[in-house]
Amino acid sequence: MKTPSHEMVRRVAAAQKTLDRFMGQPFGWGTADCSRMVAFHLRQMGFKPALARFGSYKTAIGARAALKRAGFETLGDVLDAMCLVRIPPAAAIVGDIVQGDSGEPLGALGIYLGNGAMLGFHEDAPGATTIRRLSLSDAWSVA
Numbered sequence: 001m002k003t004p005s006h007e008m009v010r011r012v013a014a015a016q017k018t019l020d021r022f023m024g025q026p027f028g029w030g031t032a033d034c035s036r037m038v039a040f041h042l043r044q045m046g047f048k049p050a051l052a053r054f055g056s057y058k059t060a061i062g063a064r065a066a067l068k069r070a071g072f073e074t075l076g077d078v079l080d081a082m083c084l085v086r087i088p089p090a091a092a093i094v095g096d097i098v099q100g101d102s103g104e105p106l107g108a109l110g111i112y113l114g115n116g117a118m119l120g121f122h123e124d125a126p127g128a129t130t131i132r133r134l135s136l137s138d139a140w141s142v143a
Contacts, residue, residue: 011095011142014044018111019119022128027121030057034109034121035075037128038097041111045095045142047082064106075099075107079140089136099138100131112139 018041025032039049054066072078076099080086084097092098092112100120102108110120110131117130125131 007143008094011045011093014041015095015111015113015119017041017044019113019130022119024127024129026127029059029063032128033063035063035078037111037119037121038075038079038109041095041097042082042142047142049082060104060106063104067106074105075109076138076140079109084140084142087139087141089139092136092139092141095142097140097142098136100136 018037021040022032022037027033030036042049054070057063057066067073067075067078070078072081079097087096089098094112094114096112098110098112098118099107100110100118103123108120110118112118113130116132118136119128120131121128122131
């Protein structure tokens with residue numbers, strides 16, 4: 001299905017705002033992590049993610065506990081509960097949410113920027129950065 005041009009303009013603008021806000025931002029559990037970045041991006045796309053129900057956290061263990069308190073095992077489960085449609089990663093377009101490999105069982109999310117690039121956090125970068133798609137496990141359409 002072809003995306004109307006006005007929708008693509010909106011997606012690009014939202015992705016750019018997310019890129020401007022997070023690019024180079026040092027990773028910090030509960031302040032600048034992939035869930036906060038995705039929540040910011042979803043707000044730019046007109047969604048109202050309810051992060052407050054998860055509570056605050058400052059560590060990976062705290063993030064997993066916050067997810068469990070809200071009734072979820074992974075970040076992907078949260079996106080599914082928001083009724084975002086899972087799509088094949090190869091079908092992702094600008095502004096969609098993608099999930100890649102992570103050392104954390106809760107998952108690692110990023111924002112697809114197009115041309116095989118995503119905005120995300122990576123252990124080899126000092127802050128959020130553009131990452132070339134190596135291996136994506138899941139994707140969600142943000143329509």
